[in-house]
Amino acid sequence: MLTTHKHIHATVTGWTPETWRSCTALHQPTYPCPTEHRQALQTLARRPALVCADKILQLKVLIAQAQDGERFILQGGDCAESFDQCSSKAVTQQIKVLQQMAQILMQRLHMPVVCLGRLAGQYAKPRSSGSETQGQKTLPVYRGDIVNGSAFTHEERRADPQRLLQAHAHCASTLGFVRALYETGVDDLLKPAHWATEWINALPEREDFHRTVQDVQHSSHFMASLAGSDADKFLHRETFFSHEALLLDYEHGLTRQVPGFDGWFNLSTHFPWIGKRTAELDGAHVEYCRGIRNPLGVKVGAEVTPEALLALINRLNPHNEPGRLTLIHRMGAEHLREKLPALLNAVHRSGAKVLWLCDPMHGNTETLACGTKTRRFEQIMTEIEEAFSVHREHGTRLGGLHLELTGDDVTECLGGARNLQPDDLSRRYLSKVDPRLNYEQSLELALRVAHLEHAPR
Ligand code: PEP
Numbered sequence: 001m002l003t004t005h006k007h008i009h010a011t012v013t014g015w016t017p018e019t020w021r022s023c024t025a026l027h028q029p030t031y032p033c034p035t036e037h038r039q040a041l042q043t044l045a046r047r048p049a050l051v052c053a054d055k056i057l058q059l060k061v062l063i064a065q066a067q068d069g070e071r072f073i074l075q076g077g078d079c080a081e082s083f084d085q086c087s088s089k090a091v092t093q094q095i096k097v098l099q100q101m102a103q104i105l106m107q108r109l110h111m112p113v114v115c116l117g118r119l120a121g122q123y124a125k126p127r128s129s130g131s132e133t134q135g136q137k138t139l140p141v142y143r144g145d146i147v148n149g150s151a152f153t154h155e156e157r158r159a160d161p162q163r164l165l166q167a168h169a170h171c172a173s174t175l176g177f178v179r180a181l182y183e184t185g186v187d188d189l190l191k192p193a194h195w196a197t198e199w200i201n202a203l204p205e206r207e208d209f210h211r212t213v214q215d216v217q218h219s220s221h222f223m224a225s226l227a228g229s230d231a232d233k234f235l236h237r238e239t240f241f242s243h244e245a246l247l248l249d250y251e252h253g254l255t256r257q258v259p260g261f262d263g264w265f266n267l268s269t270h271f272p273w274i275g276k277r278t279a280e281l282d283g284a285h286v287e288y289c290r291g292i293r294n295p296l297g298v299k300v301g302a303e304v305t306p307e308a309l310l311a312l313i314n315r316l317n318p319h320n321e322p323g324r325l326t327l328i329h330r331m332g333a334e335h336l337r338e339k340l341p342a343l344l345n346a347v348h349r350s351g352a353k354v355l356w357l358c359d360p361m362h363g364n365t366e367t368l369a370c371g372t373k374t375r376r377f378e379q380i381m382t383e384i385e386e387a388f389s390v391h392r393e394h395g396t397r398l399g400g401l402h403l404e405l406t407g408d409d410v411t412e413c414l415g416g417a418r419n420l421q422p423d424d425l426s427r428r429y430l431s432k433v434d435p436r437l438n439y440e441q442s443l444e445l446a447l448r449v450a451h452l453e454h455a456p457r
């Protein structure tokens, strides 16, 4: 059992669930009909919560343990979920790939791995421009299914407040299905029939990797025969939920007080994070997040200075509460070694308790001549390897990874064991926003991390 703290001693000075409204909120849509928007928000505020306060605080304890080097965090899922991909099959595939990766990491890092899905709420996207032009036509940009549709028509691109309620309903059905999966236990997803591993034969490390997968299968079987579904509880082998807290109307609608608990919780997800483009100290996203009790993530790009990062830490976690703050650096393989050390040193010297995760995806996105957005598997691996080394050199600890991935057999990132080439990408490119690692590339990444010399053990 994890001991959580239902009560807090310090209130958050000058904060209410409304104070963000007087700050600048970037990346929010404009709704053409204010009355319809207001009515949708009133309905959303009456809808049931999606997660419970106790689980949110349990995750905070697990993150605090990860800060102490006792756990590793695997955060992953789609760049953007979409309503039409919300199906039993798609959700099962996401849980399967995350749990299989977690078992691989656990087997070799010798510590429990906590899975944090980018799931059940990852529906809002920040975009570099507010509009998109094709030929003679300019329309509002696609901002994620919670705001508008991706098809390039007037009707679809209109910001539709009903989508706030549709997003809530899709989140609820995703969460309900994941909970049903865990009721029967995830062991089934770890049985040999659910692993596809023939691609390993293409790699020089084939013997080591096959052995690791076999060890994982044997130990999962062993745990299941000893402990049955208690093994899931014992290992916290569940999936917690996370998404970027971008669309503040939605986050606000699920921000509630809970009988028996002090303070305010965002009950749309266990772990909201602030994206790189909305992490200004005085912006609305930071103001909203500072007052909720959830554990928080913040993306940290290569342009962030040590002073700005310390100010942000102080704003979001003034009492240095364990488990509260996770910093997700996303520098790009090229910039990491140059930019990360100053941040690690400053945070370390300040005594701030944070968990560091590496997002090796968002600093390594490129657009090919044909216009397709992609990422190279080798560059993703390079950023991860460099991140482990740089943390080690600076006496800090990289406590997990933040990945865009799918258990589906898509062709969106280049390379990997099957060495996907630019011409392969059009075969099965389904992401509406950023390219994801597919099932095989995700397992390969987990195996390579598990076998890294400098991985934490
Ligand atoms: C994302 O995680 O999809 C994203 C937009 O990342 P970042 O905020 O790091 O750019």
Ligand code: CO
Pocket (backbone or CB within 6 Å): 079, 080, 362, 404, 433, 434
């Ligand atoms: Co993305």
